[in-house]
Amino acid sequence: MKCRRYIFPLIVAVVVAIFTLIDNQTGFKALSITGSSLLEMLSVIPPIFVLLGLLDVWVPREKIIKHLGEESGLKGVVLSFVLGAAAAGPLYGAFPIAAVFMKKGVKFSNVLIFIGAWSTTKIPMFMFEMGALGIEFALLRLAINVPGILVMALLLEKMTGKEQREAIYTQAAKLSE
Amino acid sequence: MYSIVIYIITGVLLLISLIASRKKTLLALKKAWKSFEKILPELIAIMLFVGLLIALLDPGTISALLGDNSGFLGLLIASVVGSITLIPGFVAFPMAAMLLNNGAGITQIALFISTLMMVGVVTFPVERKYFGTKLTVLRNSFAFGFSFLVAGLMGMILR
Numbered sequence: 001m002k003c004r005r006y007i008f009p010l011i012v013a014v015v016v017a018i019f020t021l022i023d024n025q026t027g028f029k030a031l032s033i034t035g036s037s038l039l040e041m042l043s044v045i046p047p048i049f050v051l052l053g054l055l056d057v058w059v060p061r062e063k064i065i066k067h068l069g070e071e072s073g074l075k076g077v078v079l080s081f082v083l084g085a086a087a088a089g090p091l092y093g094a095f096p097i098a099a100v101f102m103k104k105g106v107k108f109s110n111v112l113i114f115i116g117a118w119s120t121t122k123i124p125m126f127m128f129e130m131g132a133l134g135i136e137f138a139l140l141r142l143a144i145n146v147p148g149i150l151v152m153a154l155l156l157e158k159m160t161g162k163e164q165r166e167a168i169y170t171q172a173a174k175l176s177e
Numbered sequence: 178m179y180s181i182v183i184y185i186i187t188g189v190l191l192l193i194s195l196i197a198s199r200k201k202t203l204l205a206l207k208k209a210w211k212s213f214e215k216i217l218p219e220l221i222a223i224m225l226f227v228g229l230l231i232a233l234l235d236p237g238t239i240s241a242l243l244g245d246n247s248g249f250l251g252l253l254i255a256s257v258v259g260s261i262t263l264i265p266g267f268v269a270f271p272m273a274a275m276l277l278n279n280g281a282g283i284t285q286i287a288l289f290i291s292t293l294m295m296v297g298v299v300t301f302p303v304e305r306k307y308f309g310t311k312l313t314v315l316r317n318s319f320a321f322g323f324s325f326l327v328a329g330l331m332g333m334i335l336r
Contacts (some may be wrong), residue, residue, distance in 0.1 A: 005218045008219070008222045009218050009221040009222035011222075012222045013225055015229070016228070019233075026229075026232045029232040030225075030228040030229040030231070030232035030233075032228075033228040033231050033232060033275065034225050034229075037224055037227075037228065037271050037274070038220075038221070038224050040271070041271045043180055045213065045267070046213075047184050047186075047187035048187075049209040049210070049212055050187050050205070050206065051186075051187050052209055053204075053205035053209030053212070054190055054194055054202075056205065056208050057201045057202075057204050057208065090300075091297055095303060095306075095307040095308075098307065099307055112316075115316075119294050119320070120291070120294040120295050122266070125266040125267075127183060128270055131180070131183075131270075132271050132273065133273060133277065136335060137287075137331070137335065140330075140331055140334060140335065141287065141290070141327065141331060144327050144330055148323050152316075152319045152323060156312065156316060156319065159315060160311075160312055167309065168307075168308055168309055171307070172307060175306070175307060
């Protein structure tokens, strides 16, 4: 089972090998580009994944959710950002967690902030982005994204009627059972 | 420089964690390895693929497709590819760096990264299940529009 995941890279490797046979120069050029990029990445990756693991083990989600309800105000906003940013994994991994949040009575705009933060301001990703694309690129993107996520969350909350919101909460409770 | 700082921070935190709880630290390391191993196949495949792509397309072609002067076509390619594909960030950032070093423009790369992370066309059915059609359409449209704002600002400031 585990090996099956390596079929895809294997196929790509075979394609590269075929290109190399047809045209030596292109093939070697491709391999040297891939090799140097991989080495560069492998030098940045290990600490990021270790941090990710530590975060996962030491930050208890359950305790924080309690502080995200209707009256949570600014603290709720900040905590939602922190929870989303401390996440790992693709965006669709955030939806089931958001459903649990809603089931536990987290304010709707905070759920949307969490989704927004998860999508684009994840801490491990941010560190990785700095390594790959430079500190300026990563910091600037973060600086634009934080207010953007906030504004979009508030707009989306406003545009979602009360009835629809209740329907979403009911659905979320069902999905997270 | 960046690497050294990250390694030191991680080392210190790991040490603190180890002092606080040996068991939890081992668990964290196990999780770290697992999540790394999970992306490894895709990472290798995409790096090989992009390496080949860059070797085949000379920087001139890449810059014509995604460069600073690629105009509407460049923005279209970057935003559509970013919205549709599901590439993990750990793979997307090195890929973006490779393209950037070979002729792609900052605006186009920022647009690609931003749509990739915020807009999910393929995951639309999953999102709809949780948030309903209307909100899912709205969220993705906002994210799509916002990505252009991000890319435009970044292109202006970093150029």
